[in-house]
Amino acid sequence: MRRDLVRFSKWLSRLGFTPGTSGNLSARLDAHRLLVTPTGVSKGLVKATDMVIVDLQGRLLAGTRNVTSEISMHLAVYKHRPDVQAVIHSHPPIATAFACSGRALDEVLCQEAVMTVGPVPLARYATTGTSEVAESLRPYLPGHESILLENHGAVSYGKNLLEAFMKMETVEHLAHVALIAHQLGTARPLQPEQVQQLHHAKAKYLQNVSAEAAKAPAKPARSPYEIDGGQPAQATA
């Protein structure tokens, strides 16, 4: 798990989503503990031994560094989404520009928006590191897979770090498409019936994916995002 946190930290850094020491990642270790990136460390340089373990109140249980100052954002997601196993917060530049312009990513311009993260709402402004952040996220956590944070950045989550990472990557892609489509001046959002058909297509796709997963051998799948010759995720800290 530590290796996975390092791996996805580096990917976010390489994409330019975590300038300076910004951005943070976490994953559930078990019902009571989270493995989290530390505060004040570049995501491009963070090491496996830098990671810290906290409980679901954010209290440090293990590690030599301090936990990220934005831990309350992660705790809010885990509290209101018991299905979530991993959370990523970052500052992807174009999605953040939408968040700084008071704009959600809820206009359906391309099919991928429906097939992947769905509408991305904008949570109202909250001072980073305070309990206001959890309050601002709470209304959007059920029913959304990624959320923009007003004048701040984005948070995404999923059943593992890869899924949370891919959602973050997709949010930035959708923001990029929306930006350019509007610059071109002739953006043509999908019609409601086209969106409806895509919902059917998505349900069918997800059915096929779970049927494939049921047929697949028991060994864990190798992540397409693995770098540095990494091994598949281990269920250890």
Ligand SMILES: [Zn+2]
């Ligand atoms: Zn932040």
